[in-house]
Amino acid sequence: MSPPAKKKSASEGRDGQFVTSASPHIRHGDDISRVMWLVVVALLPALFAACYFFLWDAVRIVLIGVLTAVAAEAVIQKLSKQRVTVGDGSAVVTGLLVAFVMPSNAPWFAPLVASLFAIAVVKQAFGGLGCNIWNPALAGRAFVVACFGGLLVGGWLPSPAQPDADPPVEARPANWVAVPEGRRFADDEYTRADAVTGASALSARKDYLTAIPESEEQDVLEQQLGATPRQTLRMVQRANNTGRLDMLLGAQVGSVGETSALALLIGGALLLATKVIRWHIPVAFIGSVALFGWLLPFHAPALDGTQVAYGWVWAGGQPLFEVLAGGVMLGAIFMATDMVTSPITRRGQLIFAVGCGLITVIIRRYGGYPEGVAYSILLMNTAVPLIDSYTKPRVYGT
């Protein structure tokens, strides 16, 4: 029998039992871990889509990307005697995003090097979570492209995009040009296969827009013989002719996690509903890609005698194509919204996102790369301190 517990008087013996701190004494339930793991959950639909379209390639790339990112963060924090914070989910997010921007046929070391660079150089060397200037995943991808770009072109055209019947040669889209020998069931280049490699719709378009004599794009150029810039553009549009529904669902050539706009939109809706992100960046980014995609003319070539002459053609654009192709959805919903590397005020976020959209379209139309989402975000990341200093809200009473 223990004696009845004696109730302590409030006014005695309580010294040292009360913790003190500056106000406030209550906090909202959200913390970094919840925010980061919610981002992971929001990436799951796109992960499922990736696994559906790219099968084991997706699994392989995602595993390498995530494990490398988490291991790199843990080892660096351990070595530099910091608290190991891999449990907060931020390294998992980086690893997932690195994997999502790799083509499905990327060699195993591409996601590894990209994740390592993202965590070690872009994130930890700049001071860890909250201190990096650039989006780690995108900087990791840019590094890998700079190192072994040749290995990262194209990608497997996922099998659901295969038409039932073989198209006639003259109607074949440009993204059918490179079917590798080893993947054919028969000698016929066009018998049905599980998958074919191919350029993405954006690469195909770029080929038409940049075709120059005596290059490897000779076959593209041949189609342009005697064509006016406007006719070239029509060819471009035919080359882009992946069905919009396929593009929405994800049956298009592209990086592992970027092809399914629908899956990414579902994730985005989750992030909006849980207030992890606000609408400003995704809406302004996607909206400005559509707007500038509609507004800006193409610089299309045509063969004039033996010379290639370029002409400006405004084609009324393809706003829906622009936002569904390439990495716009992934970039606008998950990359540009990275809190650390985007402006802190809502007005700044709108400017930042419109800048991303404009640069994306400019690179796609006039730049050397078929796709511009990654570089547009990295460039705008660099401008964030400037944007922040010009978009400080008006303080109450001033």
Place this chain on the structure above:
Amino acid sequence: MLKTFQGGVHPPEKKELARDQAIEPFPAPPEVVLYLSQHIGAPAQPAVDKGDTVKKGQLVGEAAGFVSAPVHASVSGTVKAIEPRPHPLGGDRPAVVIESDGKAEWAEDVNDERDWSGMSASDIRDAIQAAGIVGMGGATFPTHVKLSPMEGKPIRDLVINCAECEPYLTCDYRQMIEQTEEIVAGLRILMKATGAENGWIAIEANKPDAFDRFVAATEGDSDITVEMLEVKYPQGAEHQITAALLGREIPSGGLPLDIGVICQNTGTTVAVYEALRYNRPLIERVVTVTGEGVERPGNLRVPLGTPVGAILDAAGLRDGVNKLVLGGPMMGLAQYTPEVAVTKGTSGILALIDAEVYEWRACIRCGRCVDACPWQLVPSHLSIICEAKNLDAIQASDIMDCKECGCCTYVCPSRRPIVHLVKYGKGELARLRAEEENRKAEG
């Protein structure tokens, strides 16, 4: 659409703990600790000596100048000591300690009914000054100073702040319900004292019954408007209530006076009424004792100087209480000891169970603090420059516009103690400015 302001947060209200508990008088404790500094401004000077016999309502501390306030005995008894005691603002501060004789005898010259309707504006202000009334919402700024006219700044609007936006607290609400008429009469007195043309009673929408009572009590009064405001913290801050109610912003570094407004707390208004109507100095106040760690939450009419521990003993403390806060959870002051006593600014006694001690991390620039800041500051930036002790940046910043409402810290997912860092930064800035003054004076 209810009137409101930009920014702010919605913490759980937790008012249900004490909302329905009628105000009960708390018996005078054996000993009261009357700090000579219970207000902003110069501490009062002791007006009694050790060993003196004092009566309830007798002056024990004399105001030391205009921006100061007198202190009166809240019990009758003997002055046991005049010595420093643990103070809610931290450290020990001088207090008149009175041992109660349990008789509660009033002093002769106070506590009798009078008719204030014939008094002039300046007589009313003098009476308020003599009663030692200060802002009872927690700011404790002497009320007579606030009411004093300033050249070229006529008062148009007098606002009774019935928002009570701090979670947990219900002391104002209970007074709204139980002392509706007194509050309206207090508003009339304040309007007369300032010459204000418009009277306002501003209530957060979570108190519809109080709203109805005020509407009924002011029926036929064309110069008094009862207004419902959105439930959002800090709706009851002066800057936010003027913006929400009147659409006017108090200029940076200025006072409500600058835009022709005076705001008064609910409890203060009742104190003003009692001072004028019954010639009673401020010797007691309504305190909400609440929190998950309190067995019997309630609203108590407590003699000033009552040790917090005595109140907690009576209300019952649960196991696991590890934080004691005077005031509300957003702006209240955490106490290390229950020996501190109730002051004119103690609106609540809050006992919290398992209050977390947070490990904080770098800012991830999520921008939630920017959205939440009712002053449209960038708290993230302020916290970073204060953490880095970057004095140049602090000096160039708008840190002095921060009123430490705590919204930013409440929402921060990195758990950064932004208010703490801002307080530190302001301290450093004050030190720097004092050093500059000294250099100028010397050189």
